[in-house]
Amino acid sequence: MIRLTTPITEAQARQLKVGDEVLLNGKVVLSRDMGHKYMKEHKPEWLKPILEGIVIYHCGPVVKKNEDGTWSFVAAGPTTSIREEPYQADVIDTYQVRGVIGKGGMGKKTSEGLVKTGAVYLHATGGAGSLLAAQVKRVVDVHMLEEFGSPEAFWVIEVEDFPVVVTMDSHGGSLHEAVLATAQERAKALMEK
């Protein structure tokens, strides 16, 4: 088990390999469909200091506003990452992001982006909304809440020992590609049966 705290350096990201189990600590920024389209198309400058060396989390949380005006995460598991495939590599490069947390893995373009910039794809257990929300220690800030709505806003959170697995690394490795190849092979045999 590897413990990592954001911000992460390029060298730290490049040390990680497919299969590594990581407990992530520090600041993480949530972004999904609307955020990724916005980042690729508008490249907003204001996000640069927020994202540099940080990990993006593909997640649309269930949030609760507390009486003192602060926010809490009630459920916060990953959403399917492949929808960000057209944007992810550019976002990683523009903002020098060192990791992306999501589920289901991503494609070739992202894989090449991870190699180029020096970043990793971190897989979290989909559907484990309660389990993962328990590792969110604090909601630090939120951006574009009004424009995007709560599932799509840029939530800045602090996590503690957030459990993830490296399934795509900066060396071109991808667990998802390997599992897909096995499944396709097996499917061929099953269909001939």
Place this chain on the structure above:
Amino acid sequence: MAECTIPNMTTADVVESKSVLPAGFKADMANLKGLDLTTPVLELIRRTSTRMPQDIIDALVKGRDAEEEGSRAFNTLNDMVKNILLADGHVTPLCQDTGTVLFWVRHPYGVSQKAVKAQVREAVKEATKKVWLRPNCVESLSGKNSGNNMDPFHEGHPILHFEEWDKPEIEISLMLKGGGCENVGAQYRLPDVTIGAGRDIKGVRKAIIDAVVKAQGQGCSPGILGVAIGGDRVSGYEHSKEQILRKLGVPNPDPKMDAFEKEIVADLNTLGIGPMGYGGNTTVLGVHMEEMYRHPASFYVSISYMCWSSRRRTMTISSMGEVSFD
């Protein structure tokens, strides 16, 4: 190594004590015109969003125990069980994606569908305020979130299916179906040359295998598949979704389909996709099939994929007004 979590859920009396229904609540079934189901439906949403059905828990535990202890597949399934216990204990949503909200209402003659629809909509708004549901209804092109799970113009969400039946009770089933698993659903038009699927049971089998391979872990495997053979494009998908309401382990009433279901589950679990697509022996928890009639020219295989977090529950309101949940 992760410890093996034992799935002890809160007991029925604890669940009862957290209910939004007042103790001894009875719906006024003697006065169908004045019937108000808002609070019972709110309780149905609470239980569906926060408590996993027992048959799903049993299947996840069975899957976990069949994986090698300490493997990623084992640990992932164990985390799923842990998550179920946390959500149950805290009365918080099992998953942040509380999904598309789908209701099936079966009712006797005399119940106003218009009134029930309005009450269901109120209950959904209230459940969103109580954060048992995430606001999941956005205008398609602008992406603007309505904030309360309502489609304000066409009342397209929440989705309601109504059926009048001969029984005296009202039965309302609810399914919360996440977007990730909805996205990996598929409809095949046989024959399909790309996968070599003809218009027979072998072709249906190929379509199902192809859909599961394409879905990988993206629908949050291990999934539960609802499959409808036949119908038109709309009714096929509709029936495939209804199949997910059936409990795991309840045999298909059609013995031919029942045998096919068992065989295809065993086959799919050799694909090696495993929980969340990490690899492993547990790729699906079940496949539920329905054979429908079809137009001679059309042969659709409609597949709805439900994530492992299969949130569904049925509420029955007896002719005496007593409310029960299953």
